[in-house]
Amino acid sequence: MLVWQLDDVAWGDLGPEWGPSSPAWLILAVASLLAAFALSTVRWRTVLAPLATPPRFARMFSHFLAGQFVSNVLPTSFGGDVVRIARLGSDLRDPAPAFASVTIERLTGWLVLPLLTLTALAFQPSLRDLGSATTTAVAAAVVTLLALMVILGAAANRRWTANAVAATGGKRWLAAIHLGVDALRRSPRHAITVILVGLAFQSLQCVAVWATAQAIGVQQVTLGAALAFFPAAAIMQNAPIGIGGLGIREGAFVLFFGALGASDASAITLGLAVYLLTVLTSALGAPAFAFGGPSARNLQTLDLSQPDRTS
Numbered sequence: 001m002l003v004w005q006l007d008d009v010a011w012g013d014l015g016p017e018w019g020p021s022s023p024a025w026l027i028l029a030v031a032s033l034l035a036a037f038a039l040s041t042v043r044w045r046t047v048l049a050p051l052a053t054p055p056r057f058a059r060m061f062s063h064f065l066a067g068q069f070v071s072n073v074l075p076t077s078f079g080g081d082v083v084r085i086a087r088l089g090s091d092l093r094d095p096a097p098a099f100a101s102v103t104i105e106r107l108t109g110w111l112v113l114p115l116l117t118l119t120a121l122a123f124q125p126s127l128r129d130l131g132s133a134t135t136t137a138v139a140a141a142v143v144t145l146l147a148l149m150v151i152l153g154a155a156a157n158r159r160w161t162a163n164a165v166a167a168t169g170g171k172r173w174l175a176a177i178h179l180g181v182d183a184l185r186r187s188p189r190h191a192i193t194v195i196l197v198g199l200a201f202q203s204l205q206c207v208a209v210w211a212t213a214q215a216i217g218v219q220q221v222t223l224g225a226a227l228a229f230f231p232a233a234a235i236m237q238n239a240p241i242g243i244g245g246l247g248i249r250e251g252a253f254v255l256f257f258g259a260l261g262a263s264d265a266s267a268i269t270l271g272l273a274v275y276l277l278t279v280l281t282s283a284l285g286a287p288a289f290a291f292g293g294p295s296a297r298n299l300q301t302l303d304l305s306q307p308d309r310t311s
Helices: 022-048 057-073 079-092 095-107 109-122 132-155 159-163 169-185 188-215 223-237 248-258 264-291 296-301
Strands: none
Touching (some): 022 057, 022 188, 022 264, 057 079, 057 264, 079 095, 095 109, 095 169, 109 132, 109 223, 132 169, 132 223, 169 188, 188 223, 188 264, 223 248, 248 264
16 A cells, blocks of 8 residues: 555665675664563563563563564564463462463563664754654653653552452553553662663664664664654554554655655565565574463463453
8 A cells, every 4th residue: 555655766776786795784673672672671671570470581581482472473563562471470370470470571662662763863953953853753762751651640659559460451461561560669779670671672673673774775774763753653553453563564665764865665665575584583482482472381270261361
């Protein structure tokens, strides 16, 4: 639909412009994504620490990779979180802290992504006067921060502590947020670490986008531009529309990087290239998804008789 709607883009226009240094840039992009996966696991373990004793890093990294495989390779956008919650809940023999840790780990992106965009724009005056591109990036950041405040405000009520087990649906989600935030509030060291690791994780994602752009010849995308605009694009692509943000991410790249002089075709190509690299790195989680499930012993001890606790 995006290609059809843009008069100056035809299917034949899409495609990378390879250069002698392209392999090195692609290696950097893949390495950045894998390092980001490891940092995201560190963030997840840090969120879990005030709630329960975390499994060893290798075990949680296996769960994370399995989730990445489900979310990015299979046709779903949230199934990976279900896998992570189910497997961690089995390890802990209690699904409540598993659900809370994944929920809070996801929610930290609602703080980190806007912070990256607003900070990068603040330190780069040349990016603050790009018309609709700048306005859209700022609007995405501000709306996300406001939504985060509303959610945290709704989840702050102490009644969620008593209702955490019995809650279902959206109420259970709010109860999980309350449980996680309350635990982090009592452990400021963990809370600060979660934010710092989250910033490093998302920064590495931006490095991967920048490296991919250099690999395929989109020279207009500097590291500073990636730090300013990719977080806003990530906010937009996480909307529950389509599969893997396809189309939304590419449209955002056309808006943001087109304002820097990149052609529509090259911006779309960059979006597809980033998506394909994400799929390829996430495919490394296939063995973890196939063989890293809960042990029979854990399945026997996990109480699955209460649907409200495991939904």
